[in-house]
Every structure is written in C-alpha cells, then in structure tokens.
Amino acid sequence: MTDDRVREEAADDEPLLARGIEHRSAREEARPGRAGAGSPDATPVIELSHVYLSFAAPLLDDISLAVARGETLVIAGESGTGKSTILKLILRLLVPDRGEIRIDGERINDLSFEEALEVRQKMGMVFQGAALFDSMTVFENVAYPLREHTDLDDDAIEERVRQKLEYVDLDPDKVMQQLPAELSGGMRKRVGIARGIANDPAILLYDEPTSGLDPLTTGTISRLIRKLQREKGVSSVVVSHDMRSAFSIATRIALLAKRRIAFLGTPDEMAATQDYYIRDFLGDL
C-alpha cells in the first residue's frame, strides 16, 4: 500500500480524527529513536512462534507474534477469542500445546515453576480489575514487589513507592494508606500500573486496561501507557477491545478472530483496510 493510499484512507476516516483520538501516523512510527515494528534495531523481546493451545476445544491456532523493544502491541478481538490467554502464555502461567515462546531470547516453554517466577520478574502486569491485594493498603500493594525481590530498606521503598504513585498522577500522601476498596476504578487501575512498574520491568502487559472506565479516565490511562513507552522505553502488550484507546496507544495492532491472527499491522494500516470483518469490528471508528 502506498503512502498516498494510506493518507487517502486516513482522510476517509475523518470521524476518528475529529473525535480527538491521537491517531499515530505511519510517519510518526518511522521517527528516529522509536523502536517501531519496522525499525532496524527491533530485536523481539517477546516472541510467539506457531503457538497452538486447546482447552476443551481449540482456542489458539498457529499464533506467531513478535514484540520489538519499546513497542506497544495491542491485541484486539471479540470476547472469548483468547486475547488474555496470550498474556498468560507470555507470563508462563499457561504452556502452549505446540509452538515456542521466547522472552528476551530465552525459551520459556520448559521452565520449572521456580524458573518461571524469575522470568516473570522481568515483566509487570496490569490486570483488568487491577487485582490489588484487598487486605493491603495502596502503599503495601506498590511496595510488594520491592519487598519480595529487592534488598531496599524501608526508606528507599517508601521513596520508590512515592515516585511510582506520582508517576501515575496519584497523590501519595492521599492514597498511600487507603485500602483498594476505598478507591475509584480509575485510581485502582493507576495503582495497578504503579505496582506493575515498581520494579522498573522492561516488559509491561495490560489486560483490558480501560474496560469499565469513563471516557476521561480512559484517556488518562491511555496517556499513561504512551508515557511509559516514551519515557521508560517499556515494551508493552495490551489486550483490549476498546479500539478508540487501541488506536491511540498502539505501535501495531493484532486482531484475533477464529483462533488466528486475522490482521497484524499499524493503526494506519488497520484504519485503511477494506476487509469487511475488520471494518465491522472497528464500527464507527
């Protein structure tokens, strides 16, 4: 597809731009310094090769994906297509029936439970419902990975927790001693992100980070995901069916349908496609 054609298609998608979505252009992706899909230093930090997985029925067939350093890959698709399952495979909470999964070049299929725990320390995960520990305060939640895996003293841990909470636009003095039940949905998500980045992981995985949030909070979370990519160079995999948010954060988008990857490309390429299913999936966007 030529650049002119892309521009023409993008012009057809005027409503998308008119609604203020920060749609990334193909040109922006090609900026120097950004490790996009096509950049020459794009060594995959996450790689799935010909992955098959079945439970009672086949769920994933021949899935191959690679996430480059600093890239944000959004995995979209209808409910029940196995999007979140891919995150569990990357975290080695599940093992594929066939195929190979590599994190930073290391094959994780055959790791023992203890070895898998170590690999997971390279990753941060933001859960759909934030999955904060109910019995712990916000401070204890964010401090948890630091207490578990570092030798930092209490003062250093507190300083790091404050930093992370400020990074996600929360006032540490206000929220640190609150319990998760006392927070709003958006605040819980942000605390979840603060906990996910507490150990400064190179990889961040998000499971439906904007589901159940109002449009303003959705925008805040999307900006935060972009900020993490831009400032920290974090490689991210975001599972979402919120395509408005997906277009604003993704370097590339993979669309899962009928157990396979039906589409893999940049947001521009997705917006430009004439594929009936994809146009239907995007709806008014």
Place this chain on the structure above:
Amino acid sequence: MFHPFQRLNEAAKRAVQGVQSYFVLAWNAIRFTVARPFYGGDVIQQMDAIGVQSLGIVLLTGFFTGMVLALQFSVQMAQFGATMYLGRLVTASMIRELGPVLAGLMVAGRVGSGIAAEIGSMRVTEQIDALNTLGTDPIKKLVTPRLLAALVMLPVLTILADLVGIFGGNVIASLYVGIPASLYWRTVWEQIAAGGFVLHYIPTDFIQGLFKPFVFGALIAITGCYFGLETSGGTEGVGRSTTRTVVTASVLILTTDYFMTQILLYILP
C-alpha cells in the same frame, strides 16, 4: 452425547485428580515450611485469625459440652450410685474425644470457610494470578502460613476447650448433683493419672488428645486452601468452595478421628 459409563469414567478421573491435587498441595505446603522466603508475619497474622479469634466460640462450646456431659452422666450414674466418678468420665470424654473433635469442627466451620472464601475471592479477582506475576509462589505465601498457624493453634484451642469443659462439668457436679469440688477435681486427676505417663511427666491421655488436633489443624488449613485455590465461577463459585470446605473438613475430621483413635488405642492403650 456421553455413554453413562463414559460419564462415570470421567467423574472417577476427576475425583482421582482432585485427591492427587489435594496431596500435592499438602506436600508443597509442608515442603515450603523450610524454604525461603519465610513469611513469618503472615504466620503470626494467621495465628491470630485462626487461634485468637476462634477462642470465644471454642470456649463457649467446650464449656457447654462439659456441662451437658456431666448432666447426662449424672442421671445414668445415679442409677448405680456412682456419681462420685463424674469427674473421671467428663475428663476422659473431653480430653480424648470431645475436646479435639469439637474444637476441630468449630474451627472448620469458622476458619476453614473463612480461608476458602478469602483465597477463593483472591482467585476470582485475579489476585492469585497477580501473586504469580509478581514472582511469588501462592502456596508459599498463602497456604504454608495458614498450615503452620493451624498446626500450632488447634492444639492450643483444644487444651483450652478441655479445661473449660472439665470446669463446666464441675459447675454441674457442684450445683446440680451436689458433689463437692474437691472430690470432683480429685477424680479428674485420678483419670489423668490412670492412663499412665509418657516420659514420666506427660499423661498418656494428653498425647492422645493433642495428636488429634494437630492432624485436624492440617486438614482444615489444607482443605480450605485447596477449595479456595480451585474456585471458579465468580462469587457463586466462592460460595460453593466455602460450603465444600466445611462439609469436607468436617467429614475428614470425624472419619480420621475414628482411625486415629483405633491406632492410638493400639499404641497407647
């Protein structure tokens, strides 16, 4: 459509897998008691939740059980003019059987269900997955501390249930039957000494009475954690896990009690 035998086969497979998972969980929980990191703070917290917070209900049931035992025995023994031995009967019943079993059943109802509900809620709200992704083994963090706390606190609760039960018997013996407290407590001691002593100082009845709650503690903690970790199906699933825990733990307590009594009577007659 499944053939009935195929269904039976599937059900049997699931049951065997369930038992296997139960024992694997128990083994891992025991194995992790000597593995690092050791969550000492969680053990103390669980000792409070399992032991201290169960104190009221265990003492109350122990006291009333001692009273009702004395009441029933006094009526029967009056027919033979043997009410003076009331203390012996109440003591033997409380220390050997009712203290451990009642404390076990009470804790299974209060604590076992609580463990299943807490861990089940953590499972359905992805907190267990969060522990995994944060590089923590959920068995080490959640199951082992609860197991250790139950192993320590069940015997303590049983000793206290025994004491208040025997005291409850004394209340009835004094106020209703008319046996002097001095006579009642003398017969209590006679019963304790009658079975002999292990290592010169430890009454044999105590060994019997304290071995059981140790096993019951393990059964309650592992059963609660097992059903909690197996929870699926949202809040409805949490309710199911809670019920299954109380039923399974209670049945396990009563059945293992019989077999342990057989074995202990053989070893320490």
